[in-house]
Amino acid sequence: MLEATPLSEGWVLRHGEAALPAVVPGCVHTDLMAAGVIPDPFLGRNETEVAWVGRREWTYETDLRAGSGHEQSDLVFEGLDTIAEVLVDGRLLGRTRNMHRSYRFDVTGLQGRLSVRFVSAYAEAEAVRGRVGERPAAYAEPYQYLRKMACSFGWDWGPTLVTAGLWRPVRLEQWSTARIARVRPLVTVEGGEGVVELHVEVERTRVEAPLTVEATVGGVRARAEIDGTAGVVRLRVPDVRLWWPRGYGEQPLYDVELTLRHGGDALDVWRRRVGFRTVGLDTSADAHGTGFTLVVNGERLFARGVNWIPDDVFPSRITRARYRERLRQAAGAGVDLVRVWGGGIYEGEDFYDACDELGLLVWQDFPFACAAYPEEQSLRGEVEAEARENVVRLMPHPSLVVWNGNNENLWGFRDWGWEEQLGGDSWGEGYYLGVLPRVVAELDPTRVYTTGSPWSGSWAHHPNDPAHGTHHSWEVWNRTDYGDYRLQVPRFVAEFGWQAPPAYATLRRALPGEELAADSPGMLHHQKADDGNGKLERGLARHFALPEGDFDRWHYLTQVNQARAVAAGIEHWRSHWPVCAGTVVWQLNDCWPVTSWAAIDGDGREKPLYHELRRLYADRLLTVQVREQGLVLAVVNQAGEAWTGAVRLRRMSVEGAVAGEAAVRFEVGPRGVAEVRVPRELVPQGPKEFLVADADADGLRALHFPVPDREVPYPRPEFDVVVAPGAVTVTAHTLVRDLLLQADRLQPEARADRGLVTLLPGERVTIGVRGWETPDPAAARSALYCLEPTP
Structure with a gap:
């Protein structure tokens, strides 16, 4: 019988003349941190102090003793990051050029010192660029020239920490x-x-x-x-x-x-x-354009999705438990699809195992993102080899339903000036329209392949045409207001999102000793988006009076704005099912502490957006929408049973008076949407009025304010707070809009079980809190935030 022996002990990392203890699986950065050679690059602005690590050559060593009693001994590396030579006592076994592949070397009869010598990824990338010529990309770093996790070179949410090392397990296999x-x-x-x-x-x-x-x-x-x-x-x-x-x-x-x-x-x-299931993708043409609807076991789905990035910029640190915690958080928010984004990696088996068990569909990008990728050899051969290995490796997982060729590269070619810059040079089209669909069709015809995201289905339409195929909605965040999400009904929204800073305790840990401000040095360093703070400020200004010099208020309002923005999109698009067949929020998670689009920050803390997703992605949703014929209540039912009931509509003043009231009946079939017109006399008029829709039997509520918050004359909020072990109860005496308990301000480990909630006068909410060891009413009140009157 084949014997497999892990080779995880006894490794050293050569650092000049020193031999430092090394952890395998691991990487150079984590070993240097453990030895005290470099500081934690996630803290303060340490990232810049460790930039030299990615430009050095490094060697890992251990003793190899293959033993006897078998006809053959193989040395197996599940992952080498990235450009390496493997030697035993100076004898070359082979060279590696791809982080996304495994490698096997015959070491039968060999004994001695095993060395793995890593060349700087920068040096290799520059060498390839010299051979094949310049290729445009969204970022200046040269990630498109080698088969390595692109976001280790930095992204608009990630640090530039270019890794090297034995990032997946190593073992000795002996067999006869x-x-x-x-x-x-x-x-x-x-x-x-x-x-x-x-x-x-x-x-x-x-x-x-x-x-x-x-x-x-x-x-x-x-x-x-x-x-x-x-x-x-x-x-x-x-x-x-x-x-x-x-x-x-x-x-x-x-x-x-x-x-x-x-x-x-x-x-x-x-x-x-x-697991046994069938998977299909309906891309048929209709009166609205070209569809993009996932079909599982014959059931057409509205995909409630999130985009996934590597959960740590050092992926060797992501454990089975961490995968499961993050994916349980996704499932807990009502998510049913996770898109593994193309600037990252093919995740480890533990990721897909958890998705299998939780019922989370996986859309897997091949690792190509935001760049023109050369198709010359040896890159072309590496791409095919990695695709063949990973398609077969992941085939057992029923959760995996879509293979996607790339992220934004077809869009980039058409819109970002690449076509003119390239002048006919290869840029990846041969991968997305040739190599990758051929590999998937040959090896795994049971799954869907789609050319890219966004992609309209052919060059006959613009790659990001919202009427055809998948669409990325980024103009709203970059240039306009989140209300503009309501101007289009894309067939499938594969990316959209809005930024907010991480939780307060995450910032305090990541920026020790810093006086926090939106533009303090550490905050700016942990904001990687182009003009990110400017976009946050402009997004706030359209809805709120900007809180000058008040960081806590700015922090709260930016998180409110993030939740509001994502809600505006999802509510609108879900109300247009089946024309729109899915939303995939950018993004679920972070790889370090950073201001970003994530719902869960780099320390694993849930932002208000996370809790808002639980409402937005629930099977049943009420939302007030503006249609050509006027104001309607959209009743969205993604459950398998029909939903009938009554909604109580109230036209109210911000002082709490009821100006009009009615009960309306609704009936909506399984996986359907129904619209109920709001009676004209209940449509709120002016800044002092709003509409409340309550499905009391289901505990669901929708609110509609006809003007931005900065124009609403909110009363000064008044409420009582009662604290008990594991719970904070708030009773409102006035309208209390977007109440939020920031539990991590009570104690860094504390978590609340809900996010933003609006209370009408006389209403009460109990917020569950875990991890708070010394409940105190004054502390609870200080950690409660809500909207206040505009100065």
Whole structure:
């Protein structure tokens, strides 16, 4: 039987004449931090002090003892970042050029000092640029010239920390006769039966040895002979239980085990879990343009999505527990689709395992983002090799439903001046329209491939045409107001978002000793977007009076504005289902403490946006929308059952008086939307009035203020606060708009169970708080924020 021995102990990192202890998996930065050689680059402006690390060459070393008793010994690297030579006692085993691939070297009979020498990624990128010529990109760093996580070179939310190291596990595999080299599982559903077709490839030491494979799944067994180095085992599982996205059904998973045998001897075993479901994408033309609707098990979905970036700029630090915590947070917010963005990585198995279990659909970008990528060799060969490996590696996961060719590169070619700059040079089109769809069609025809995001389906339309395919809505954040989200109904919104700073406790940890201000040195360093603070200020000014010199107020209002902006888009687009078939918020998470578009900050704390997503992505949603015929209440029902009931409509003054009231009935079918016209006499008039819509039986509420907040004469908020273990109860005596308990101000570890809430006079809310060891009413009141009268 094949024996696998982890090689995680005894590594050292060569730093000049010194040999520092090294952690494998890990990277140079984390090892240097552990040794006290460099400071934590996430704190203050330390990022700039450690920039030299990415421009150095580094060597990792340990002793290799392959042992005996087997015919072959292989040294297996699951991930090397990125340009490296692998040697044993100075003998070259091979060179690597791709962070996104694994590598295997024959070390049979070898003993001695194992060395992995990393060349600076900058040096390699510059060398490639010298050979193939200049290629334009959205950022100045040379990430497009090598197969490495692009965002390690910095992004508009990320630091420039160019890593090197053994970022995934290393092991020694020893075996005899044969081993399983690759299993490609095609998992489908036919007539109520689950079908598993296992395409097996083996590597041999003895060509003449007869080999068989035996497989089991769901109590079904099958056997096949290996003809040379390949074979196929087919299994049919009767009465299979379907795997569904969360909110649509359960997520049953089936264990698959495949054993390679020589006679009665088991030589190797492959184990995975699979789920049975069908996946499709409806891109048919209609009266509105060209659709983009995911279909799972025949069910058409409105995708409630978030974009995912690497959860740490040092991805070797992301543990199984951390993946699960972050993805549980996503599921807890009502998310059912996670898009793994193309400037990052193919995530580790733990990520996809968690998505399988939680019912989170995965849209996986191939790692190309915001740049023209050369197609010359050896880059072209590396792209195909990594695609082949990762498509097969991730095939068992039922959560993975979409392969996407790139992020914004087709748009960049058309709109960002690339076509003229390139002058006919290669830029990646051959990957997105040639190599990648061919690889997916050949290896995994059970899944959807889409050329890029955004992409309209063909060059006949602009790549970011909202009427065709996927759309990225960034003009609103960059240039206008979030109310402009309501001007379009894209077919599928794959990116949109609004910035806000991280939680207060996150800032205090990341900027120790700094007097916080919107433009203090540390705050500006942890704001990577082009004119990011300017856009925040202009976005605030359209809705609120700017709080001069009051950081706490600025911090609160920017977080309110982020939640309001995202709500404006999602409410509008959900109300237009099925024309619009999905929204994917930019972004779920952060890779360090930073002002960004994230709902969960770099320390894992939920911003108000996170809690707002729980409302926006719930199966049932009430929203007041402006239509040509006037004001309507859109009743959105994504549940599998019909929804009938009554909504209480009240036209109210900000002082709390009810100027008009009515009850309206509604009925909306499963996965549907209904509109109820608001009676003319209940439409609020002027800045002092607003509309309240309550579905009391369901505990849902929608509000409509006809003017921006800066024009609303809010009363000075008055409320009582009562504190009990694990709870803060607020009772309003006036209108209290967008009340927020910033629990991390009570204690850094404290978390509240809800975000922004608006209370009418006499209403009460209890906010659950965990992690607050010494409840105190005065402290609770000081951590409560809400809108106040405009000065």
